[in-house]
Amino acid sequence: MMNKLIDKLIIFVFCLALYLTTVDNVLLIAPVLVAVIFSAAASYLKEGSVTVGLFVGYLVICFFEPVYLTFIPLIGYDILLSQYKWLWTLALLPAATGFTELSGTSVVLIPIFMVVANFLKKRTLSLETLRKDYNGLRDTTRETALQLEKKNKMLMEKQDYELNLATLTERNRIARDIHDNVGHMLSRSILQTGALLATTKEAQTKEGLIQIKETLSEAMDSIRSSVHDLHDESLDLQVELQTLIKNFEFCPVKFDYDVESSLDKEVKYCFIGVVKEAFSNIIRHSNATEVSLVVREHPGLIQLVVKDNGIGRTKLDSDGIGLMNIADRVAALNGNVNITPDHGFRIFISVPKNE
Numbered sequence: 431m432m433n434k435l436i437d438k439l440i441i442f443v444f445c446l447a448l449y450l451t452t453v454d455n456v457l458l459i460a461p462v463l464v465a466v467i468f469s470a471a472a473s474y475l476k477e478g479s480v481t482v483g484l485f486v487g488y489l490v491i492c493f494f495e496p497v498y499l500t501f502i503p504l505i506g507y508d509i510l511l512s513q514y515k516w517l518w519t520l521a522l523l524p525a526a527t528g529f530t531e532l533s534g535t536s537v538v539l540i541p542i543f544m545v546v547a548n549f550l551k552k553r554t555l556s557l558e559t560l561r562k563d564y565n566g567l568r569d570t571t572r573e574t575a576l577q578l579e580k581k582n583k584m585l586m587e588k589q590d591y592e593l594n595l596a597t598l599t600e601r602n603r604i605a606r607d608i609h610d611n612v613g614h615m616l617s618r619s620i621l622q623t624g625a626l627l628a629t630t631k632e633a634q635t636k637e638g639l640i641q642i643k644e645t646l647s648e649a650m651d652s653i654r655s656s657v658h659d660l661h662d663e664s665l666d667l668q669v670e671l672q673t674l675i676k677n678f679e680f681c682p683v684k685f686d687y688d689v690e691s692s693l694d695k696e697v698k699y700c701f702i703g704v705v706k707e708a709f710s711n712i713i714r715h716s717n718a719t720e721v722s723l724v725v726r727e728h729p730g731l732i733q734l735v736v737k738d739n740g741i742g743r744t745k746l747d748s749d750g751i752g753l754m755n756i757a758d759r760v761a762a763l764n765g766n767v768n769i770t771p772d773h774g775f776r777i778f779i780s781v782p783k784n785e
Contacts, residue, residue, distance in 0.1 A: 433557055434507075437550040438469055441504045444543050449500045452536050464491065465501035472508040481508050496532060503543035507551060616650045667698045671723065674705055680713045681738075682720055689727040697781055700759045701725065701734050707756065708736040708777055716740030716775060727783075731765075734779040 446462065468488050472481050488505045492498045532540075623643040630636050668687045675683045705723065712718055718740030726733045753769065756777075760767045765781035 433554040437554055438504060438507055441507060441547050445501045445504050448536060448539050461498050465504055469504050485509055499540060500536060503547040507547045616646055620646045667693060667701060670702050671705060678709050681718055684722045686724045689725055691727055694784060696763060697732060700763060704756055705736060712738050718774060731780045731782050737774060737776040739774040
């Protein structure tokens, strides 16, 4: 829009200079005012039938007052290079009858100003096209960059997840190998030492065997503790819950897991136990068609919500973990439990994070 206004200002200056140098009465400002009004209206309105009407109306005025032809390049600027550009030929009608009343300078310069107007309009349209192409390319590039950034973030998260999963899997394998191989060999050694103790009568030999058995027992306890620690560290809450969901074929489960911190093993086992009991209760007592499972991390706590849309009992069974065991587990973690039968069954648990 600004380029068009600049073009019109240039054309107006040319036409005004011609008008002031050729008109007899320089105080006759009516043609100037009419040209400015028509041109401003054409600039304000969108190119179309109204613009065409303004141009034709100005040509009618030129039939009666040929001096208005001086500003015809300014008025016709808006229909140049448009679908109505052929209307420029109508300007020949008043020009054929009115040029005889104009000076020779006007007869020569008005067509030149028309050519200048055509050049300026073509330049402006080219600039607008380039600007639109540039803006489109910029937006496309920005959108592509955002998509690439999003995909890169997803790839990084997936890579971290797969790396973490591979680490946990390797820990499980090591724990299993230690348990199956070293643990069994130590157990067999302890049994063999015990058998030798039962058959040996020499006090010195028996004392040595007792010390060996105690050492083997200490080694067995140490390995058992290490295996348990490896297993606890390798326990991935998200993977375990996904496994429970996969095995839960009663109805679809919407799963939302948003936890980035490393959780304590007590919290993991608590949440897994609660979800198992909740799923079991849904299968036995609910006609639910959908279950929602949410595990979310907040600044000061970890939240677990299990909700179904069925109509079941208003309390959990006392068998298995049960309501009291759930409450005891959460209480041991200094957490809170809220269980309600609101439009289905809902278990809400919040456990404080350990800083």
